[in-house]
Amino acid sequence: MSKIYETTVAGRKLSLEFGKVAELANGAVIVRYGDTVVLTTATASDKPRDGIDFFPLSVDYEERLYSVGKIPGSFMRREGRPSEKAILTSRVIDRPMRPLFPKDLRNDVAIVSTVLSVEQDNSPEFCAMIGSMKKVVMIEAGAKEIPDDVMYDAIMFAHEEIKKLCAFIQGIQDEIGKKTKFEYQSMEVDSTLYEDIKAFAIDLIKGALDTDDKNVREERLLVVYDKVFQNFAEKYPAEEYESQINEALYKLQKYVVRRWILDEGKRVDGRGLLDLRPLSAEVALLPRVHGSGLFSRGQTQVLTVATLAPLGETQTIDGLDEEEYKRYMHHYNFPSYSVGETRPSRGPGRREIGHGALAERSLEPVIPSEADFPYAIRLVSEVLSSNGSTSQGSVCGSTLALMDAGVPISAPVAGISVGLITEGERFITMVDIQGLEDFFGDMDFKVAGTKNGITAIQMDLKIDGLTPEIIKTAITQTRDARYYILDEIMLPAISAPRAELSKYAPKIIDMTIPVDKIRDVIGSGGKIIQKIIADTGVKIDIEDDGRVLIAAVDLESGNKALKIIEGIVKDPQPGEIYDGKVVRIMDFGAFVEFVPGKDGLVHISKLDKTRVNKVEDIVNVGDDIKVEVIEIDKMGRINLRRVIEG
Structure with a gap:
């Protein structure tokens, strides 16, 4: 039998209905917020998946265009791959959920949220998410250069509201939650095997990890792995214990890195806790593109290329909300060679889409308005080398590329991340984490912003939450590092946006014509405007309010088209x-x-x-x-x- 629980959020009724649909899932709930309706289900496999050393959780936020009364615009007239917004929502749900599961769980778990109905005032994304009671488990923020203290207060305010929802959910669980919880086979490493390997290999592991060069570290670790397998060939034969030995060695590396930081304040590459890796910035690397910037931080290196185009090339969005077009786009590519691997390229995955969206959100507040800069803008960040914090490297590289392209951004933006190691109530944070510190640490707290304030925050977490003290410390440390990167590295490379666009970028001529003359410029079946384009080689966009944008590689062609259009809309006068x-x-x-x-x-x-x-x-x-x-x-x-x- 179904049961409905209700509460109020932001003055509107929120209801959760259990026991009505999807009875074969392990759990299912229909969430209603106004006329927005989302079905969320959770299902787990009976047995663990063989041969893996991670928790196989999948989270899917599935948009259905019927929820807003639309038929998909694709050729097949059905939903295809998830939209960028759906992928980002899936990631936002995944990140706070994952740390709450046991670390030794290897059963497949699938969480699926299907959007059934949408009222634009009531977010379906909100209906698909849940919170944590005591600590903050996820932060995803975009802002218009907000001061640190305002951002901190906003996070704390939001958490107080989340606590109310958590109490509501806890009450439901107390009443109808399953008394016999899900039982699973623990895949924790055998303690005897781990202690044997620790006794033999801990000094070898320390020697292998103690370098600032990722390639050297990996070469040393390969030697250690070989020695361990050879030493324990009889006691723990590889054909039977390979996965256990690999897991033990991974666990031992994590132990060493964490003990160094907690006990000695020592980082793998020898830096102090607040020290940045070697930094460099460069612009104008590529002669024919509209703008380019290369940003390096240690062995992390990102090249961003800016492309300017007429507004007619803005991205069309076929989604659930009312946004139909996107003028500013940021794409992020993470090829296998950036980490020394050989996997084939299969297009952007969720990680690439998420990192691109973070960089896009970080820079969006400084992008000039369409009225001031009538261009579509695309940035592509190519990760050339990766050893941690490539998303923030792409923020810095993108700022350089925009300035090199002559885009009049209101202020330069830099990004940096802070890591975390915890032990009970004790915690240590470190600025500018590299890959190993991300893998073995408890947090990747990314903050981007200008000298005026924060533009974006994203937090990846591997523990059950952050205290207010940790959040405040992370925000302060990223601010200081951000200022240093801007003042000492990026602005010396290019101090301001270039005064002129690249000669290869289209030049936009902006004019306005009477609305009743639009038909005259377009002509029957587009005959006249097509002729103007053919004769001059320009691109022309005409908006409903009479605004005309002429895009031409050279101003001579643009001015020729301008003169033609002026002639069409202007009544000729004797003597002309x-x-x-x-x-x-x-x-x-x-x-x-x-x-x-x-x-x-x-x-x-x-x-x-x-x-x-x-x-x-x-x-x-x-x-x-x-x-x-x-x-x-x-x-x-x-x-x-x-x-x-x-």
Whole structure:
């Protein structure tokens, strides 16, 4: 039998209904917030998956366009791959959920949230998420250069509201939660095997890890692994214990890294806890692109390329909300060679999409408005080398590329991350974590912003939550590092956006025409505008309010198109001279099109200074001639004369 529980959030009713649908799932709930409805289910496999050393959790946030009364725009007229927003929502649900599961669980677990109905005022993403009671388990924020203290207060305020929801959910669990909890086979490493390997290999592991070079570290570790397998070949044969030995060695590396930091304040590469790796910045690397920036932090290296295009090339969005177009786009690529691997490229995965979206959110507050800079903007960050914090490297590289492209951003943006090691109530944070510190640490707290304030935060967490003290410390440490990166590294490479765009970037001419003249410029079936484009080689976008954007690689072509459009929308006046083309011959004269879609008559008597017996003696269809407007009669007919040079 179904049961409904209700509470109020932001003055609106939130209801959770259990026991009505999806009975074969391990758990299912229908969440309603206003007219927004989301079905969330959770299912686990009976047995652990063989041969893996991680928790196989999958989270899918599935958008259904019927929820907003739309038919998908794809060729198949059905939903295809998840939208970028759906993928980001899945990641936001995944990250706080994953640390709450046992670390030795290897059963497949699938969480699926399906959006069934959407009321635009009530977020379906909210309906698909849950919180944690005591600590903050997830932060995902975008802001317009917010001061540190304001951001901290906002996080704390949000957590107080989340606690109310958690209490509501806990009450439901106390009443109808399953009394016999899910039982699983623990995949924890055998304690005897681990202690044996620890006694033999701990000093070898310390020696292998103690370097600032990732390649050297991995080469040393390969030697250690070989020695361990050889030493325990009889006691723990590889064919039976390989996965256990690998897990033990991973666990031992984690132990060493964490003890160094907690007991000695020592980092793997010898840095102090607040020290940054070697940094460098460079712009204008690629001659033909519109803008480029290379940012390096230790062995992490990101190249970002900026491309400018007419507004007609903005991205069309086929999603659940009311946003239909995206003018500024950021894409992030993470090829296998960046980590020294050889896997084939299969297009962007969830991680790539998530990192691209984070960089996009970080820079969005400083992107100039469409009115001030009428361009579509695409940034592509290519990760050339990865040893931690590539997403924040792409923020820095993107700022460099935008400035190199001449995009008038309001302020440069830099990004940095803070790591965390905890032991009970004790914690230690470290700035600018590299890959190993991310793998073996408890947090990757990423903050991007300008000298004026924070523009984005994203937190990946491996423990059950953060205390307010940890959050405040992380925000302060990233601010200081961000200022250093901006002042000492990025601004010396390029101090301000370039005054002029690349010669290869399109030049945009912005003009406005009367709304009632739009049809004249477009012409029947687009005939006139297509002719202008063909004759000048430009791109033209016309908006409903009469705004016209002409994009041309060279200003000469753009100005030519501008003059043509001005001629179309402007009523010709006597005395004005035009370059025209003869389009029709009559006995009494020649009709000349002097602007697209607009022609006038050159009477035979106006073709030359002397008497003309036959029109064809002077001009023929297709001839280019210069004409002057001499009269516009009461019926609006335009009379011209041929202008004779000299």
